[in-house]
Amino acid sequence: MKRPWLTASLISVIAVIGMAGVHHEAHMELVRGLSSFRAALPPGTTFTYGSARPAILSLGATLTDITLRDGSITLRAARMRLGHPRPTPDGGLSIRTVEVREPFLQTPTQIIHGSTLSLRQLILPPSRPPAEGHSRIDLAHIALAHGQIEQFSVQNLAPSSPPGPVNVHSLFADRFTLDNYGPALVTTLRTAGATIAYERTVQAPGHDPQLVSGQASLERLDLKQKDLAAQVAAAWDHLPFPLHMAPPQSFDARNFRLSLTSGTFRLEDLHGTGTLKDQTATLTQDMKGFHFQSDEKLPFPINGAGATAHYVRISSLADHTSRTTATLTVPGFMTLKADARTIQTGFADGHPSPQQILQSTALQNITLSLQGDRLLDAGFVLSARQAGNGLTADQLRQQATQVLQAGLSANPALGAVSDYVANPAGRTLTVTYASETPMSLKALNESLSSPATMLAFLASPDLKASAQ
Template identity: 25%
Template sequence: MKKLTSALVLLLIIVVVGGLGLRHFAQSRMESAIADLRTAIGPGASFTYATARPRILARGARLTSVSYRNQAMTLTASEAIVGRVTGNAVDGQHIGALTLRDVQVMEPGATASIASLVLKGLVLPNTGPDLFRAPAPPRLDSLVVDSAQVTSLHVAVPASQTDLTVAGATIRDYGLGRTSHLDVETLAVQVRVAPTRRIGVGHLRIDGPDFAGQIASLLQSGHLIHTVGRRRFDVTALTIDGASPLLRVGHLEAEQEASASQDDLETTLTDLSAWPSPPQDQSLLRMIGYDHFAGRVHAVSTIQRQSGTMSLHPLDIDAPEMGHMTIMADLDQIPVDDPANMPETARIVSATIDWQDRSLADHVLDGLARARQVAPDAYRQQIQAALAASPDPSMQALGHFLAQPGQQRLRVMLRPPRPISVLMLGVALSMAGDPSTAGLLGLSISTP
């Protein structure tokens, strides 16, 4: 019995002493890791906390009242839980898991709050020989993260009176040269500067882009670079509202296959509804008797980067209450690296438009009759008689179509001698009855 008691006492002593030794080792390792972290973030930043306790088995620590500051930003969190810390400031600091709670981020022009942020596989970069001369902490594009999860994100930009909220978001495989993935649940943006706008997204998923590489490009050159590979965009429940509804998209899908010389893009919008912007009563849509557009859009396009040309093959617009349009077109002067400017620069080289009418033709004729204060039936007869008497076969074909628009297809072909600006197309078509304008458009109309 005495031998057993002695053995138990000895075991207890070993456990206590070993535990104290292990805790001391963990405390020392934690302090060393924090020192390395402070070195990694550079001399222009500070990192403080209220309490820090080592997590022995997790090779990490639990910190409270955490604060990080540099010249451009302040970040605070009520709690930080760090696990599986390896490496150092010279070789790169590896953090297996990092959880931040009640996060506040403050910059001169914006503030953000996050209920929780969970990072896995975080790597702070190797600072190399400039370790002690770095003028700023590592940039966002220089980090590596296997996955990041955000809950309850809110961003406010007072200057533009803009608020953004996200219920939850996940990004995977973030880092230079990595194929990244982004999932966002319930995004809402509100802009209070006139004209006020509210934008909502039920779910957003993006697969394929190198997000870190794109951020690096923006920081270094101010614009996005072209990258090769396959990308997919998936958006559900997209809404844009002003004082009244402006846009609803049930589902948007886009797939892009990009090479060094060519971009192929396929886009589909289903359950699409679009209302005219205020003043709505002055919109063309309202003038011809429609409250809004409702339908589906499917587009397949190919861009040749070296020549700056684009082919639509096809653009398909199906509006059950109006009609069905199919457009095959070739365009040039495409700004391949700045698509936002495409409407201003793009020109139509050739186009073929097929139209199957459901009600649009009658609505247009009724709207024109009202504008001229003429009875609709009398105006129809006047238009059809003028088109039938025209020596131009295209005008005769248009008159034949307007006589029974729901029973035949209308084809409009544009083969201009010189490419025509997309912005000028609408004006030119409104003057298509003028032979000189028709010649500039290379216009021909038929009812195949």
């Protein structure tokens, strides 16, 4: 009766002794491998760790208190476990699993941190020789079946320059997930509980620069994008995005909130799809639920929950032209439609600045139509309340009509604008601009920057209006 128990005990003891021997040999091999890795590092690169032990079952290793410094880049982790690491035939590295606790990465411009990081089926290409403006790791050719990081945060160390675009100085997400990442693959990206803090330096003529800050949050984002790896690599190395870049196949955003100095804007839902066929890229977006809250309550109701927006952009990658149509509808309040054609003349090397975008994008024609007598009525009611000088909304409307008649007198084709403001009920105002010579957005922005240049633009025969 005791023989089966004794046999099992003997097998267990032999297994424990054998595993101890295997563990010792594996540990020595791991130490030798780490020493070889440290010796093969480029000059100026350091690698330290607190402890290392082999993971027998996963044919990998677990390291603690890791620090890797390569020039101005520092990588740290409280613990890292690698499962089934194997070299690839081209000199890269394949790792079945990666589990990291407290990952930390610091570059000259960013600090990236997380509580836990998990990766599955990671393939790293061979490291590239150092080159100006390029990282050693070729992000465009990394492959990853699944990646997830919890409590993900990014701190931007680069200050915004006055005057400049919006500068995101911090980002946080409860969870960030990536699936099917790699060259020419359709990658799925998901975020939950994301928040960004931003700032912008604004400098008006005759005034000192002013720093304006705000915060934006997003409950959930789902994105499907082909060859996202190429776009990430271009952004990391500050290179132009790939030519003939496909739009997102799909994206969904839920409960976007933007805090402004004047109040809070919220968008309930955003859904979009994109296709690329025969050098024609099509991007469609639908938005629902626009809400704005301020300290001062509006004196009239707006159905923000029922408000919708529809946007379609069709771009020809062959001749760099685009047509954009958009419709914003607030039930019982207003309907605004836009139809515009633009042409792209190209960017300089690297990522285009806002100034380069304005310069290289030219407007061929645009049509704007507004059906919104309640919008105008509400606008004059609000203006009368804010003015506080005893003028009524009707009196303000009369003043606005007279000002428009005088300002647009140089262009009789715009006479319908003042007529519509005076009597908008049941009518639609349509304004068109069409020129044989496309106008760059920079030139358009400059023409609207001062009263004198705006009056000169409004006198253009390319501008026409009608009210029906």
